[in-house]
Amino acid sequence: MGELLKLLKNGNKPSLLAAVVNAFLGIIKGIAFFFTGNVAMFAEMMHSLGDAANQLFVYIGSALSKKAPTKQFPGGFGRIVNLVCLFAVIIVAILSYETVKEGWHHFIHPAGESKGMLIALGVLLIGIVLEGSVLAKAAVEILHETGQEKVGILTAIPKAFPYLNRAKPATKLVFMEDLVATGGNVLAFAAILIAHFTGWANIEGLVSMIIGFMMFYVVAKVFLDNARGVIGETDEEMLNHIAHLVMDDPNIKDIVRLEVVKEGEFLHVELVAEADPNLSLAFLDDVRDHLTEVILSQKGVSKVAILYDEDDGEQNWVHIGERPDHSTPKQ
Numbered sequence: 001m002g003e004l005l006k007l008l009k010n011g012n013k014p015s016l017l018a019a020v021v022n023a024f025l026g027i028i029k030g031i032a033f034f035f036t037g038n039v040a041m042f043a044e045m046m047h048s049l050g051d052a053a054n055q056l057f058v059y060i061g062s063a064l065s066k067k068a069p070t071k072q073f074p075g076g077f078g079r080i081v082n083l084v085c086l087f088a089v090i091i092v093a094i095l096s097y098e099t100v101k102e103g104w105h106h107f108i109h110p111a112g113e114s115k116g117m118l119i120a121l122g123v124l125l126i127g128i129v130l131e132g133s134v135l136a137k138a139a140v141e142i143l144h145e146t147g148q149e150k151v152g153i154l155t156a157i158p159k160a161f162p163y164l165n166r167a168k169p170a171t172k173l174v175f176m177e178d179l180v181a182t183g184g185n186v187l188a189f190a191a192i193l194i195a196h197f198t199g200w201a202n203i204e205g206l207v208s209m210i211i212g213f214m215m216f217y218v219v220a221k222v223f224l225d226n227a228r229g230v231i232g233e234t235d236e237e238m239l240n241h242i243a244h245l246v247m248d249d250p251n252i253k254d255i256v257r258l259e260v261v262k263e264g265e266f267l268h269v270e271l272v273a274e275a276d277p278n279l280s281l282a283f284l285d286d287v288r289d290h291l292t293e294v295i296l297s298q299k300g301v302s303k304v305a306i307l308y309d310e311d312d313g314e315q316n317w318v319h320i321g322e323r324p325d326h327s328t329p330k331q
Contacts, residue, residue: 011063012170014138015055018178021130022052032123036116039106040188043099043208044127047184047215050095051177054088061085062170065264076303078264081169082229089219089226092177096215103208110201120192127185135178142167142175147299166237168265169229176218184211235260235267238298242269243317245294251275251287255317256309266302269295274311284308 026048033041061084069076136153139160143151146163164172191207194200239260246252254274261268271291275284288306295304 007063007066008060009063010066011059012168012174014134014141014174015059015062015170017137018134018174019052019055019059021134022048022055022181025127025130026052028123029127032116032119036120038116038120038192038204039102040191040204040207040211041120041123042102043211044124044184044188046095046099047181047211048127050092050215051181053091054177055174057084057088057091058170058173061088062168062265075268076263076266078262078266078268078302079230079232081264082226085169085173085222085226086230088173089222092215093219096212096219098212099215100209100212103205103210103212105205106208107202107205110205117192117196121189124185124189124192128182128189131178131182131185135175135182138171138175138178141171145171169226170265172225173222176221180211180214180218184214187211229262229264233262235262238267238300242271242295242298245298246271246273246291247317249287249291251279251284252291253311254315258317263302265300267298267300268303269301269305271295271304271306272309273306274309277310 026045029041029045029048032038033045058081061081064084065078065081067077067080136156139156140150140153142160142163143149143156145168146166148159148163151159160167160175164175167175187207187210191203194203239258242260243255243258246255246258252273252275256272256274257270258272259268259270261270275287279287288308291306292304295301
């Protein structure tokens with residue numbers, strides 16, 4: 001139990017914050033739906049409750065993924081976070097289906113103008129503020145994880161998009177879900193106003209379906225990203241960067257094999273390099289220690305394995321493109 005609590009303290013903080021916020025929003029949206037009967041509010045209630053469960057699982061998974069390797073599992077537990085994300089999106093997929101189905105029913109058979117418009121608008125406004133705050137914090141975390149300079153909260157969201165694919169799986173999931181959640185709150189807010197002032201009650205069912213389809217997009221995106229993570233995906237950018245670091249060492253003649261595999265939130269590096277066979281074993285061991293230290297200092301790298309092969313006199317390694325200055329990982 002003590003080890004579990006210690007691991008939970010190191011879980012992904014944006015996920016925990018998002019889970020608490022969404023649970024609170026799901027409850028107040030459920031209360032608002034009970035009093036108003038607004039189907040767009042129902043969609044937002046389902047969305048918030050789904051996100052809360054999803055992000056709680058992700059928080060727990062991100063914490064467990066940091067468990068140290070054991071004799072039975074020498075590769076570590078990094079991919080647990082990917083497995084948990086795959087499980088979590090099943091919940092969102094079910095709620096997405098229910099949201100679209102309910103929205104279609106109310107689009108075809110509108111129930112007329114909903115009651116308690118001010119209650120619904122007030123709850124949605126709270127949702128916009130809280131979801132937007134979590135979204136901004138997730139954006140700041142993405143910039144931090146990818147080694148970018150600190151920026152203000154208001155500018156963090158647009159600046160986070162180019163670095164989204166390089167963020168940790170849990171943080172990326174929070175960002176995507178809260179982006180959709182904030183947009184869903186805005187759409188539901190607008191739908192209530194349009195229905196009230198125009199009398200077109202079908203708009204609430206239409207918006208409910210749109211929110212459901214937005215949730216389905218998150219399900220598909222998160223599923224594909226984490227399926228690749230479970231299988232073991234190469235980080236091409238970091239592979240190219242580490243290849244440059246290795247070839248810059250004058251004692252390394254060539255690279256036979258280099259693998260940089262994503263293990264959850266971390267990177268595992270395996271290198272087979274060619275060296276001069278006339279160098280002593282003690283000297284090559286010092287070179288290995290130096291390269292290991294350099295590679296471990298790179299962002300996200302947690303494990304390095306380096307082997308040597310005899311130099312065959314031929315240059316076989318081909319770099320994967322050129323490393324742009326802005327993509328150089330920072331410590």
